[in-house]
Amino acid sequence: MSQMMRAVVVRAPMDFAVQDVPVPACPPGGMLVRVLACGLCGSDLRTLRSGHHRVRLPYVIGHETSAEVVEVAPDAATASRPGERLSIGPLAYCGRCRFCADGRFELCEEYREIGQAWPGGLAQYMAVPAEAVRLGTIRRFGPDLDPAVATLAEPLSSCILAQEKGAIGLGDNVAILGGGPVGCMHLLLARTRGANLVLMADVSPQRLALCRNFAPDHLLDASDPEFVSKVRSLTGGRGPDCVIVANPSPQSQVQAVEMAGRGGRVLLFGGLPPEQARPGINTNRIHYNALTVTGTTIFAPRHHRTALDLLAGGRVDGRDLITHRLPLDQFAYGADLALRGQALKVVFVP
Numbered sequence: 001m002s003q004m005m006r007a008v009v010v011r012a013p014m015d016f017a018v019q020d021v022p023v024p025a026c027p028p029g030g031m032l033v034r035v036l037a038c039g040l041c042g043s044d045l046r047t048l049r050s051g052h053h054r055v056r057l058p059y060v061i062g063h064e065t066s067a068e069v070v071e072v073a074p075d076a077a078t079a080s081r082p083g084e085r086l087s088i089g090p091l092a093y094c095g096r097c098r099f100c101a102d103g104r105f106e107l108c109e110e111y112r113e114i115g116q117a118w119p120g121g122l123a124q125y126m127a128v129p130a131e132a133v134r135l136g137t138i139r140r141f142g143p144d145l146d147p148a149v150a151t152l153a154e155p156l157s158s159c160i161l162a163q164e165k166g167a168i169g170l171g172d173n174v175a176i177l178g179g180g181p182v183g184c185m186h187l188l189l190a191r192t193r194g195a196n197l198v199l200m201a202d203v204s205p206q207r208l209a210l211c212r213n214f215a216p217d218h219l220l221d222a223s224d225p226e227f228v229s230k231v232r233s234l235t236g237g238r239g240p241d242c243v244i245v246a247n248p249s250p251q252s253q254v255q256a257v258e259m260a261g262r263g264g265r266v267l268l269f270g271g272l273p274p275e276q277a278r279p280g281i282n283t284n285r286i287h288y289n290a291l292t293v294t295g296t297t298i299f300a301p302r303h304h305r306t307a308l309d310l311l312a313g314g315r316v317d318g319r320d321l322i323t324h325r326l327p328l329d330q331f332a333y334g335a336d337l338a339l340r341g342q343a344l345k346v347v348f349v350p
Helices: 042-048 132-134 153-165 181-192 205-214 227-233 250-259 283-288 299-315 328-339
Strands: 003-014 015-022 031-041 064-071 085-092 125-130 136-140 173-177 195-203 218-219 242-245 265-268 292-295 322-327 345-349
Touching: 003 181, 003 328, 015 328, 031 085, 042 328, 064 125, 064 153, 085 132, 085 153, 132 136, 136 153, 136 299, 136 322, 153 181, 153 299, 173 181, 173 250, 173 292, 181 195, 181 205, 181 242, 195 205, 195 227, 205 218, 218 227, 242 250, 250 265, 250 283, 322 328, 328 345
Parallel strands: 173 195, 173 242, 195 218, 242 265, 265 292, 322 345
Antiparallel strands: 003 015, 031 064, 031 125, 031 345, 064 085, 085 136
C-alpha cells in the first residue's frame, strides 16, 4: 500500500484543497478502511464556510462514509474482516452518561464524531477508532447496495428519528420547509410512513426545480408574502398536521409555527447561527393551538439500522438524491455546487 493518500484538508474557512497526506495506521482496537464513497453534508458545508467549534483546523473532514475493511486490530471489538463493506456512521456514544445507560443514545451527552474528533472520510483511507467500533454505528451492507447510496444512511438516520418524534403517519398532511437533500429525504420518508399530502417549500427556484423529481404534491415559494396562508389553504384551511423545518432559517421556524394546524407538530431540523437563534416565534400559537415543537439532531444505532435497511430494500430510493458523483480530486468543484445550492447530494468516490 502507498504510504501517502489523497485527502480533503480544510486549512481555514473557505481555504481547502485535495492534497497528499500519510495513510493512517490501523488504530489499537480499531480498523483501517478504504473509503468507497463519502457524501458532503450540510454540516461539512458550514465547516468549509466558517469552521466548526469541534474541529481544530487544518483537518480532514467527512462523515457520510461507506468503506471496505483493509485491516482490523487484533483487539478490536468487532467481527468485521478484511474485504467486508461497511456503512460507517460517524457517531461514537460515550456509554457512560444517563442517556446511554437508558439506551437513549440519541441524547448522549458526550458523543464524538468521525470527521470532528477523528479525521474523516473525504480521503482514500480512514482510520476507524476503537471508540466508534465499540460504541458506534457501523453496519455491513451487501453487494447489491451502491456504496454511494450507502453513504445516505447517516443523514437518513437523523430524519427517521425526527419523524418518529413527530409521529408522522397515515393520512397526515406534511409541509417541509427547505428543499435541500435533507428536505427531500424527509419527503421520501413521509411518503413511506403513509403521509397523505406533502408540500415542499424553499426560497430558491433552483432548489425547487431539483425537488420536482421527488413528486411533492405542491412546490411553494417560501419568500411569497402569502406563503403561510397558501399552505393553510392547500390543507383545507386547517394547516399541516406536521411541519418540518429542514433548513437553518429563522424565518422558516416562525412560518412553521404560524402555519401548523391545531394540535399539530413542528419539527426543528435545522440549527441556527447563535446570533439568530431567538427568531421571535409566536408562542401564543403554540399555547392556544396545543402545538408540539420538537428538536432533534443525532440518532441512535437503531435508526441507522433502519435507514440502511430502507435504502438496501429500495423502500427509500436514494439514487435520485445523489445529483453528482465525483472523484475526490474534483472536490473543489463539487463543494462549490453544494455551497451555491446547485446540487442536492454530492458524493465523492476516492
